[in-house]
Amino acid sequence: xxxxxxxxxxxxxxxxxxxxxxxxxxxxxxxxxxxxxxxxxxxxxxxxxxxxxxxxxxxxxxxxxxxxxxxxxxxxxxxxxxxxxxxxxxxxxxxxxxxxxxxxxxxxxx
Numbered sequence: 001x002x003x004x005x006x007x008x009x010x011x012x013x014x015x016x017x018x019x020x021x022x023x024x025x026x027x028x029x030x031x032x033x034x035x036x037x038x039x040x041x042x043x044x045x046x047x048x049x050x051x052x053x054x055x056x057x058x059x060x061x062x063x064x065x066x067x068x069x070x071x072x073x074x075x076x077x078x079x080x081x082x083x084x085x086x087x088x089x090x091x092x093x094x095x096x097x098x099x100x101x102x103x104x105x106x107x108x109x110x
Contacts, residue, residue, distance in 0.1 A: 008020065008023055011023060036062065039060060039061055039062060040061040040062075040063070040071070042060065042061075043057040043058070043060040043061035043068070044057070044061070044071070044072070044075070044077065046060065047072070047077075048077065054068065054069065054079065
């Protein structure tokens with residue numbers, strides 16, 4: 001057993017923490033507070049893996065979306081913006097037009 005495990009067990013027995021999870025959460029919070037660059041690295045990795053959106057990753061990193069976007073560009077990390085194909089969009093437009101009342105199709109407004 002490592003010294004850290006012994007210390008953690010002692011804190012649990014003393015009632016300082018109610019569970020290992022609680023102690024680990026506080027340790028990670030303290031780590032990110034004392035080493036904020038680690039929050040940025042975690043946010044980048046989460047974004048790269050598709051676990052979070054650009055906005056959420058920026059929030060985790062403590063940056064604006066634009067700052068985070070610039071950071072990604074500086075590191076050569078590309079953002080891929082996915083969208084529907086032109087055919088799918090055209091199909092959606094046709095569905096909307098077919099469902100619209102006749103007055104709207106002719107451009108008439110009341």
